[in-house]
Structures are given as C-alpha cells and as structure tokens.
Amino acid sequence: MFGSRSDRETVTCIACGDRLARSDAREYDKHGDRWERRDKAFEYLCKGCFADTSHQPRGDLEATLDDAGAGETDRETFLRRYRELAEENSVERE
Incomplete structure (x- = not known):
C-alpha cells in the first residue's frame, strides 16, 4: 500500500554525491562482506x-x-601513512 521502506528512504552516492531513493541504489560495503x-x-x-x-x-x-x-585525517597525513603501509605490505609479499 505505501511501498517498502527502501522506496521511501533517500541515500547519497559516495562516488558522485547524488541523492536517490535507496531502492535505486547499490549497496557498498567497504569491508567486502556485504552478506553479513x-x-x-x-x-x-x-x-x-x-x-x-x-x-x-x-x-x-x-x-x-x-x-x-x-x-578521518588531513590529506598530507593520510598520504604519508598510506605510502608507509603500502611499502610495508610490498616488503611482506616479497
């Protein structure tokens, strides 16, 4: 009669910033486990x-x-930390 909750809920696309009905969006789980x-x-x-x-x-x-x-942090700090972690990860894979 009134439609599902996902038809009425509005969400924001994390890539482009557009607002749209949740039923028209695709779920994204940054941890890669969308089933849990x-x-x-x-x-x-x-x-x-x-x-x-x-x-x-x-x-x-x-x-x-x-x-x-x-x-969660400023760009300079993030880039420095990311580079350090990426270098650590590449050494561990060798």
Missing part, C-alpha cells in the same frame, strides 16, 4: 557509479585505507 548484515551500516552507489567501479578483488586495499586514516 548484523550491526552494519552500508554506503551506497548510484547505478551509474556502480557500473563504473571495478569488481575485481582488491586484496587488503580497504584495510590499508582504513589504517591510513582515509576520511
């Missing part, structure tokens, strides 16, 4: 941005971004 839903808050991509993303495995990219402070 308990206590999880998803981010969203519009269909266009979702289609433009690579669906190839990213290894530990998301964990490295989190560890470097992505979205």
Whole structure:
C-alpha cells in the first residue's frame, strides 16, 4: 500500500554525491562482506557509479585505507601513512 521502506528512504552516492531513493541504489560495503548484515551500516552507489567501479578483488586495499586514516585525517597525513603501509605490505609479499 505505501511501498517498502527502501522506496521511501533517500541515500547519497559516495562516488558522485547524488541523492536517490535507496531502492535505486547499490549497496557498498567497504569491508567486502556485504552478506553479513548484523550491526552494519552500508554506503551506497548510484547505478551509474556502480557500473563504473571495478569488481575485481582488491586484496587488503580497504584495510590499508582504513589504517591510513582515509576520511578521518588531513590529506598530507593520510598520504604519508598510506605510502608507509603500502611499502610495508610490498616488503611482506616479497
């Protein structure tokens, strides 16, 4: 009668910033485990941005971004931390 909650809820695409109905968006889980839903808050991509993303495995990219402070620190600090972590990870793989 009133439609589902996802038809009425509005979300923001994390890639382009467009606001759209949740039912028109695609869920994005930065931790890569979208099937475990308990206590999880998803981010969203519009269909266009979702289609433009690579669906190839990213290894530990998301964990490295989190560890470097992505979205939580200034650009200079983030880039320095990311570079340090990336260098550590490449040495560990050798």
